């Protein structure tokens with residue numbers, strides 16, 4: 001059964017070296033897979049995770065960490081609520097390579 | 104009108120350059136040394152950033168000065184193509200960079216730049232080295248400076264051209280590059296210049312728009328426009344001077360920039376562009392301020408000497424054209440025999456001032472494609488075609504297309520067949536699928552909504568060439584947010600992505616144009632979903648087809664019957 005909590009959150013940022021989208025996991029390590037993100041149901045958890053993320057930003061590992069709303073479905077990766085964050089998580093909604101080349 | 108004798112005077116092309124027949128400004132050792140130093144400087148800055156010595160707040164302005172943004176998924180590098188002219192060798196190098204350091208493609212933009220969307224910070228110094236090796240860079244593509252100057256993609260070859268604007272564009276580039284007084288303006292500053300009666304450079308929507316022309320005595324001068332711009336508060340530029348003599352160009356622009364630097368608002372980013380200053384002061388007061396500043400300056404210090412322009416002109420190669428009959432028999436036959444090719448000639452080929460030659464536009468808009476995107480393989484193929492058919496030279500247009508500016512009419516059919524093989528033979532320049540679209544929410548950190556998927560769906564919906572050619576000239580321009588990088592305000596049909604309570608939505612405008620004189624479109628009504636927007640465009644086109652009279656283009660019909668019939672159609676079901 002799907003369990004939907006009230007505005008749970010994950011913490012995200014872009015990695016300094018390559019700009020890749022990353023999420024903070026349970027071990028306080030950045031992951032490029034949203035499925036590994038630690039989800040916080042309460043503000044205290046989110047704040048603690050943000051503190052870890054800000055310390056990481058201060059060590060110049062990531063840029064501009066922040067928390068986003070997600071929808072949690074059992075057995076699935078946390079799904080960001082905003083389209084912007086969905087696209088950050090899944091990549092562009094379009095093919096990377098333009099169509100039309102028949103080499 | 105015939106171009107000046109001076110502009111067409113054959114000059115020896117610079118020696119020892121592989122691309123010495125391309126009409127670009129050829130760098131000298133001083134230019135090259137400067138670029139190398141800039142790359143080294145940025146390399147050290149990147150090192151310090153990666154080692155943690157520089158914070159993001161400290162580094163951001165430095166990376167922006169080198170055209171490097173942080174977007175949603177990666178860094179984005181914006182590479183300058185000064186006034187849109189590239190050599191085939193430069194394009195091949197861009198293809199190489201896209202292949203090695205990006206995901207194998209690039210995006211040509213409305214500012215005649217190339218953007219790479221998947222750049223890693225650690226790779227940027229190496230990329231800048233590769234760019235510098237072919238006299239390219241990413242300077243002045245970001246930040247509050249005078250940005251890369253844009254121009255007419257048909258510069259130097261259009262049969263309606265009065266004066267070749269490239270030489271003055273180069274003057275402006277040299278003047279504005281690292282100008283100490285104008286590196287920290289209140290906001291970015293964009294200059295566009297054209298030398299034709301037909302404005303293909305959208306000068307009316309630039310901070311300063313210049314129209315090079317001749318007076319009754321044949322002397323060169325500039326019609327100067329100021330305060331145009333799109334974004335949150337769109338304005339069409341206002342005329343500042345009807346005829347600024349050639350030698351006063353730099354002095355006068357210094358005066359304009361000084362007034363802007365002194366009075367432009369630095370307290371509010373939304374009010375910082377010169378358009379707001381011009382709007383708030385009124386053009387007459389603004390002009391008085393400029394003239395007063397101008398009167399205080401020493402004209403001699405800033406006088407643009409004819410010798411300087413001659414020197415610059417000499418650094419542009421002229422093409423070794425063949426003497427050909429004005430009309431090609433082979434072209435005439437191919438047009439009769441190959442209907443699809445004939446259509447391409449109709450939409451994508453323009454008259455060249457050299458007898459027997461033509462200008463070919465390569466629309467980077469295949470059916471269902473991403474406007475302005477080209478893969479590394481496609482770029483390489485086009486570079487080869489430029490070598491074979493156009494003296495190794497290419498142009499980038501503000502409508503996100505490429506141009507081969509010197510094709511023998513005899514070669515057009517062969518060129519088109521080659522283009523068709525790489526998916527770029529579409530006969531749609533200026534038609535409904537020749538869409539401008541910004542990167543939107545698929546890449547851009549500032550976006551409210553996606554632009555590209557909607558552009559693709561419109562392109563698919565209207566892919567039928569019979570229908571496109573029947574509809575005729577109709578320009579759709581899409582921006583993913585109010586910054587208006589996709590020029591939606593001046594689209595015949597403009598589409599703006601908005602955020603409607605967390606959901607992507609699209610607002611339509613009608614009646615904009617960036618052609619000579621320009622106009623900002625009017626909002627049609629409330630924003631709608633992508634599906635509804637697609638149907639709305641279908642509806643708008645339907646009303647036009649039903650109501651048009653003989654010879655009327657979409658804009659003509661709109662002007663004649665007004666917006667109400669279109670509005671009624673689109674919102675009838677609501």
Ligand code: HEM
Pocket residue numbers: 172174179211212213214218290291293331332333334335376540541542546547548549586587588589590
């Ligand atoms: C994806 C990263 C981009 C970012 C972060 C960005 C940012 C901006 C911003 C903030 C503005 C508004 C500035 C103002 O009004 O003061 C703007 C305007 C503009 N940008 Fe972009 N832009 C991006 C991509 C592009 C692309 C891809 C193009 C070309 C297709 C482009 C061309 C322009 C143009 C033509 C304008 C509006 C004209 C004007 O200056 O008034 N930008 N951009």
Ligand code: SF4
Pocket residue numbers: 541542543544547548549550551582583584585586587588589
């Ligand atoms: S218009 Fe907005 S969404 Fe589109 S590229 Fe510009 S800033 Fe990004």
